[in-house]
Amino acid sequence: MAERFTSVKKVLVTDNVSPCCKEALVAGGLEVVQNDKMSKEELMAAVKEYDALIVRSATKVTAEIIESTDGLKIIGRAGTGVDNIDVAAASKKNIAVMNTPTANTVSAAEQTCALFLSLARHTPAADASMKAGNWDRKKFMGTELYGKTAVIIGLGHIGREVAIRLQAFGMKTVGFDALLPAEDTKKFGVDQMPLEELWPIADYISVHVPLLPATKGMIGGKTFEMCKPGLKVINCARGGIIDNDSLVAALESGKCGGAALDVFINEPPTGVEQTLAQHPKVIACPHLGASTKEAQLRVAREIADQIVESSQGKSLKGIINGRHIGL
Numbered sequence: 001m002a003e004r005f006t007s008v009k010k011v012l013v014t015d016n017v018s019p020c021c022k023e024a025l026v027a028g029g030l031e032v033v034q035n036d037k038m039s040k041e042e043l044m045a046a047v048k049e050y051d052a053l054i055v056r057s058a059t060k061v062t063a064e065i066i067e068s069t070d071g072l073k074i075i076g077r078a079g080t081g082v083d084n085i086d087v088a089a090a091s092k093k094n095i096a097v098m099n100t101p102t103a104n105t106v107s108a109a110e111q112t113c114a115l116f117l118s119l120a121r122h123t124p125a126a127d128a129s130m131k132a133g134n135w136d137r138k139k140f141m142g143t144e145l146y147g148k149t150a151v152i153i154g155l156g157h158i159g160r161e162v163a164i165r166l167q168a169f170g171m172k173t174v175g176f177d178a179l180l181p182a183e184d185t186k187k188f189g190v191d192q193m194p195l196e197e198l199w200p201i202a203d204y205i206s207v208h209v210p211l212l213p214a215t216k217g218m219i220g221g222k223t224f225e226m227c228k229p230g231l232k233v234i235n236c237a238r239g240g241i242i243d244n245d246s247l248v249a250a251l252e253s254g255k256c257g258g259a260a261l262d263v264f265i266n267e268p269p270t271g272v273e274q275t276l277a278q279h280p281k282v283i284a285c286p287h288l289g290a291s292t293k294e295a296q297l298r299v300a301r302e303i304a305d306q307i308v309e310s311s312q313g314k315s316l317k318g319i320i321n322g323r324h325i326g327l
Helices: 019-027 040-049 063-067 087-092 105-121 123-131 157-167 182-186 195-201 221-226 244-253 271-277 293-311
Strands: 010-013 031-034 052-055 074-077 096-098 149-153 172-176 204-207 231-235 256-261 282-284
Touching: 010 019, 010 040, 019 031, 019 293, 040 063, 052 293, 063 087, 074 293, 087 096, 096 293, 105 123, 105 157, 105 204, 105 231, 105 256, 105 282, 105 293, 149 157, 149 195, 157 172, 172 195, 195 221, 221 244, 244 256, 244 271, 256 271, 271 282
Parallel strands: 010 031, 010 052, 052 074, 074 096, 149 172, 149 204, 204 231, 231 256, 256 282
Antiparallel strands: none
């Protein structure tokens, strides 16, 4: 099964992946070219010469790019989400798609918890006010996390770590996961419930699921209608899981007391998402979930190690479309 990857010799790395990625690939006996800024046309022309391609989130590996080459055997994502890679097109071409699902877990969980605290205590707005020369304690009266209920949608690696950290603040953590059994999540302090039972008890909702047809807009108008007034929402997963128009309406009506958004459908945001980013009840960040020195070193090193081990016939770790390409 793994023999198909032993012919991998040349790797193209894009998207400003940490230099340790190239170092590990070279140490593993592979020829590597790193080009951090390539247009779609440049990538289509270049990728024909390589056996493997490594990207972060900026490069969009479209079906057109995938179909332009017959030599590519591996597409590696230095990170978790692969929505910038057309996995179906890769599978049709018998190309393995790899990711590093646990490498940025801690960083993403910590960013999520930072946004919980920032929403509760109005920290960004208070800081901006101070920098403008003001001293207005009453304006920034907050609430404690202690005793509040956090609904966590998606209880994989990141959702689990978020729950454990929120429990340290005395929050009640409940949630939902379409794949994990309730007995498994109960082990790390999260009771699972049907979604329609979760919305009415939520003080905070944090989403940690991929953007799929089933999750697109799952936090929308009907969801907000079932929630208590003043609900706060956090999205450090993918733009589009929270419906933008519904969120604007909920913020304006007071149904939603605040939102913290680290991700957007379009990055940088445009249209209604730009409106949200500038809304006084919204804390907006430029997709910082994995933006720590530790996470970037980890994802770069892990994807390099996975490709080296595949090229040596040792391991097929991290391949997400294995059953679609006969592995």
